[in-house]
Structure formats: C-alpha cells, structure tokens
Amino acid sequence: MLALAAHALAEGHNKPEPKDLWQEPYDLASAWRPCSDHRDWRPSGGNNGYILVTANGGMNQQRVAVCNAVAVARLLNATLVIPRFLYSTVWRDSSQFSDIYQEDYFINYLTPDIRIVKELPEELQSLDLEAIGSVVTDADIPKESKPSFYLKHILPILIPNRVVHFLGFGNRLAFDPIPFQLQRLRCRCNFHALHFIPKIQETAALLLQRMRRHVHPGPLDRHLVGPYAETILKDKGSRPMKNSRYLSLHLRFEIDMVAHSLCDFGGGEEERRELEAYREIHFPALVQLKETTRLPSPAALRAEGLCPLTPEEAVLMLAALGFRRKTHIFVAGANIYGGSSRLSALNSLYPNLVTKESLLSATELEPFRNFSSQLAALDFIVCAASDAFAMTDSGSQLSSLVSGYRIYFGGGKMPTIRPNKRRLAAIFVKNSTIEWRIFEQRVRKAVRQTKHVQTRPVARSVYRYPRCRQCMCNADPFANFKH
Structure with missing residues (x-):
C-alpha cells in the first residue's frame, strides 16, 4: 500500500488538491467567537484557606490540572498557591510552573477571579499536612467529581486546617453539571491566563518562521508567541514563496x-x-x-479503533486525503517508538517532513534538552499555529488541547483532521487487496465525517470542545442545540 501511495503522489503532482483539504466549514465555524474573558462576578477573597496542587503527567495533563485547580479554588473560596508539577519517571522533566508559563501574568490575569500566591504564608509552611489529614490524593477523589463533592468532603478539611494539598491532582472535576461562571473560569484559565514564557515563545516563533518560509504571521501567533509574533516579520524585504502553508501532524506513538x-x-x-x-x-x-x-x-x-495509528498508517491517511508530495509537514511528538527508521516511510513519501529537532540547530535546542514539557510546549505552539492540523489519536491531551485552541481562536479558518480510527481500521485491514482509488475514497469519507461543526457534547471537555456558551458566543440563538 505504501508503494501505491508513493505512485499516487508521484503521479498527482499536477492534480488539484481537494477543495476542503485546508478548510473548515467556514460559515458554521466562524459564527463562534471567544468570550470566556467576559466576567460577571466579584473577586474571591480566598478566605477559607490555601490550596496546594501537585499535578502529575506531562505538560498537557498538567495544564488541565491547573485549570481545574483554579475552578476548585474559586468554588471553595480558597487562595491558590502556584501549582507544582510532579517529577515523572515517564516524562523525566523537573520543570515547574514558572519554567513553562508566565507566573506573574497568570496571577494578575486571574486576580478578578481568585487570589493566587507564590507560596504558603510562613506560619503554615511548617505544618505536617499528612499528619493533620490535609493531603488528598487522586485515590481520595472520584474521577470527574461534581462540585458538591468538594463542598461536602474537602471544605470541612480546608477550613479547620487552613491548607489542603491535592497530590497528583488531575482529571478530578466534572464538566457537567457545573455552575455557568465556574465553567467559564476554566475556559478563561486555559485560553487566556496561561502564556508560555519568553524563552519558549521566542524559539517557537523561530520554528514558525522556518516552517512558513514567508513573512506573514498567522492568526493565532499573537496568542501563542506574544510579542515574538513581530519577529516573524523581520525579513520584510524577502519575497514570499508559494505553497508556504504547512500541515502539522501529532504522531502519538511514543x-x-x-x-x-x-x-x-x-x-x-x-x-x-x-x-x-x-x-x-x-x-x-x-x-x-x-x-x-x-x-x-x-x-x-x-x-474497535483503540490502537494508535502507526506512522505508516498516518502517512497513508495523508496521501489518501490528497496532500501533495511537496506538502511541508511538521511532526510533533518525541521519541517515536521504533526510532528514526519508523519515520522513513513518512520521509520517503513526504520529503518536506521536519521535526523541531531538525529545524533547530544544536545550540538553539540546547536550552530545552532534558525538559520534555518545554519541548512539548514548542510542539503545542507549532501545531496550534499550523494551516491544518492532523492527529493520529483523538484521546491524546496534546491533540485535544491543540484542536480546542484552534477552535477557540481560529475564527473558522483552522481545520483539524480527526481520524475515525474504527472506520480506518476496517479500511487498513483490506489494504493488501484494495485498489488505491477505492482506498482513497473510503479514507476521505471516513475523515470528512469528523470535520463537522458541533457544540460541546454533555460531560465532555471544554478544553477540547469550547463551542459552548460558557466559552464561546454564537449569534444564532439555536446554536447550542445543534449537533
């Protein structure tokens, strides 16, 4: 099948790409506008005590934990101490909040919502939190607990002890049912309060400049790289090149x-x-x-579609969808299982395929070595800013957060390719007997069905599905009832 794909790509260099390849259903998608930055409540004094959070996982899991912690702090009228990140034997990264996000910006932006401090008051630092029963682990909190759980079980610990430490805190706050303004706060935290530090923004801007090979910043650049979006314009005298748009591909195959x-x-x-x-x-x-x-x-x-797509399957999907051989592709993800040899199938079909490691010099990459979360932040930015984004596993946190970010800030111009892995699995099973033309038709049909514009399904993540009235606004009064 790879040979058939290579032949189709070689034969199709003059063939027009499908019209919708680089497009969203614009009219429906562009009707939604960000509005979670609108506030309709008074600041919380944080008078009931302090919440410590130690989040586990990689950069994207930690991001979700931070936003959930912000909501819990508001719910309990508590003061949030800047979250800490657990060292993981899988991710092996000692990065803390201030190594990834702008700490002062985070505190100041959320001041109208909750009180945030950088550390516990001195008189509370000597407390043995485990001895007084103030350490709460993920095992103590059911997954996706409702706000009532925190009011019933956590608040009685917080008030007398003045401190609660959520150890390993992650996906422990439900998305439904939850008060409107509390849900909006989670969106506000994820999309507005978390800005990457200048070191990450500057290097990401360099990656964007090299991927695009032209001088025009993209629609999400100012949200992602802040003032460094202007550096993308520095080669003002250079002449824009054709076909400078790029596709990003998240290969969740570690x-x-x-x-x-x-x-x-x-x-x-x-x-x-x-x-x-x-x-x-x-x-x-x-x-x-x-x-x-x-x-x-x-x-x-x-x-059942429960296996991640292999790099070989990913490249077959891209070829069947109609991406030309000369397409510029940024591959996100670290340490692909099987090493560089596993990527050879992609390189042979798409020679303009790059990673952050191949785009940056050893000197430029050096400040990020051994910091997987900071490297993941670079991937996040380049994927979120791309002209089209393809994921291979819709359950991965990076893919979920990137696609949500593109929906929120993209204005209906940032298409995301979400494969239906169950449908694709049935197609791939027949790949030794199927004709390329039939394979191409079936893959396009399977993927196009996932490109519809829908509101957030009940109980699903607002970070991944921000098209809901708590996060985004739509002039159509019936928009929240359409799927």
Whole structure:
C-alpha cells in the first residue's frame, strides 16, 4: 500500500488538491467567537484557606490540572498557591510552573477571579499536612467529581486546617453539571491566563518562521508567541514563496502510548517482549489486570479503533486525503517508538517532513534538552499555529488541547483532521487487496465525517470542545442545540 501511495503522489503532482483539504466549514465555524474573558462576578477573597496542587503527567495533563485547580479554588473560596508539577519517571522533566508559563501574568490575569500566591504564608509552611489529614490524593477523589463533592468532603478539611494539598491532582472535576461562571473560569484559565514564557515563545516563533518560509504571521501567533509574533516579520524585504502553508501532524506513538494500548504493531516476538518489560516497570497495575482479567485481543482492540495509528498508517491517511508530495509537514511528538527508521516511510513519501529537532540547530535546542514539557510546549505552539492540523489519536491531551485552541481562536479558518480510527481500521485491514482509488475514497469519507461543526457534547471537555456558551458566543440563538 505504501508503494501505491508513493505512485499516487508521484503521479498527482499536477492534480488539484481537494477543495476542503485546508478548510473548515467556514460559515458554521466562524459564527463562534471567544468570550470566556467576559466576567460577571466579584473577586474571591480566598478566605477559607490555601490550596496546594501537585499535578502529575506531562505538560498537557498538567495544564488541565491547573485549570481545574483554579475552578476548585474559586468554588471553595480558597487562595491558590502556584501549582507544582510532579517529577515523572515517564516524562523525566523537573520543570515547574514558572519554567513553562508566565507566573506573574497568570496571577494578575486571574486576580478578578481568585487570589493566587507564590507560596504558603510562613506560619503554615511548617505544618505536617499528612499528619493533620490535609493531603488528598487522586485515590481520595472520584474521577470527574461534581462540585458538591468538594463542598461536602474537602471544605470541612480546608477550613479547620487552613491548607489542603491535592497530590497528583488531575482529571478530578466534572464538566457537567457545573455552575455557568465556574465553567467559564476554566475556559478563561486555559485560553487566556496561561502564556508560555519568553524563552519558549521566542524559539517557537523561530520554528514558525522556518516552517512558513514567508513573512506573514498567522492568526493565532499573537496568542501563542506574544510579542515574538513581530519577529516573524523581520525579513520584510524577502519575497514570499508559494505553497508556504504547512500541515502539522501529532504522531502519538511514543513507547508509553504503544505499551499501554496492548496492541500489536508488526514487530513480532521482540516487540512483545520489549513492551511487556516496559509495562512491568511503568504500568504494573495494567500487568496485574492482564493476569487476572480476560482482555480483548490486539486484533479486537484494533477493530474497535483503540490502537494508535502507526506512522505508516498516518502517512497513508495523508496521501489518501490528497496532500501533495511537496506538502511541508511538521511532526510533533518525541521519541517515536521504533526510532528514526519508523519515520522513513513518512520521509520517503513526504520529503518536506521536519521535526523541531531538525529545524533547530544544536545550540538553539540546547536550552530545552532534558525538559520534555518545554519541548512539548514548542510542539503545542507549532501545531496550534499550523494551516491544518492532523492527529493520529483523538484521546491524546496534546491533540485535544491543540484542536480546542484552534477552535477557540481560529475564527473558522483552522481545520483539524480527526481520524475515525474504527472506520480506518476496517479500511487498513483490506489494504493488501484494495485498489488505491477505492482506498482513497473510503479514507476521505471516513475523515470528512469528523470535520463537522458541533457544540460541546454533555460531560465532555471544554478544553477540547469550547463551542459552548460558557466559552464561546454564537449569534444564532439555536446554536447550542445543534449537533
């Protein structure tokens, strides 16, 4: 099938691309406008005590935790201490909040909503929080708990002890039901309060300049790189080149994702042994579950669309959709499982395929080495600013947050390709017998069905689906009831 794709790309260099390849359904998408920065309440005094949060996961999981913590602090009329980030054996990054986000901007922007401080008052720093019962772990809070849980179970700890420490805090606040203004605050935090630090913005602006090869900033640049959007204009005398738009592709194919999926990826017994060894170290609960429960087979998981797309499948999808061979593609994601050889299929079909590591010199990359969260921030910016964004796993946090950011600030001009992995799995199963023309038709149909404009489904993330009246405004009074 890769050979057929290569032939189709070589033959189709003069063939026009499908009209909707780089477009959203503009009329419907552009009707939505950001409005979560509108406030309709008085500041919270934070009088009930202090909330400490130590968030786990990578940069994107931590971002969600921060926004949820802001909402909980407002709910409990508590003062939020700038969140801390747990060191993970998977991500191996010691970065803290101020290494990724502008701390003072975050505090000042949210001052009309909640009180935020950089550390606990001196008289509370010596408290043994575990001894007094003020440490609350994820095990103590049901996933997606309602606000009533925090009022009933956390507030009685907070008021007498003056401090509550949420250890490992993540996806522990429900999206529905939740008060309107509290939901709006979460959107305000995610889309307006979290600005990357200048070091990240400056390098990201350099990446954008090199990806576009022209002098015009994109519509999201000022939100993503702030004042460094102007540096993209520095080569004012240069002549814009044709075909300077670019596609970004998030390949969620790191070993943690591959191992946790329990899928097979064609590597035989050696692959199975390697992934099982990784699970034993990083996912012991999953190993135990495998021993005690009959889990679906790898083939069944794939048929249900539960396996991440491989780099080979991703490139077949792009070719079938009609992206030309000369398309400039930015690949986000670190340490692709299988190494550079796994990317060779993409490079052979799309020679203008790059990563942040290939776009930056060793000197430019050096300040970010060993800081996976800061590198993830660069990926976030380049993906969010791209002319089109393709994901391979719609459940990944980076893909979810990037697609939500593009919806929120994109004005109906920032298309995102979300593959229906169940539909694609059925197509890929037949890839040894199917004709390229039929394969192309089926892939386009499967992907086009995901490009519709919809409001946020009940209980789904406002960070991923911001088209709801708490986050965005629509002049159509029936917009919130259309799907």
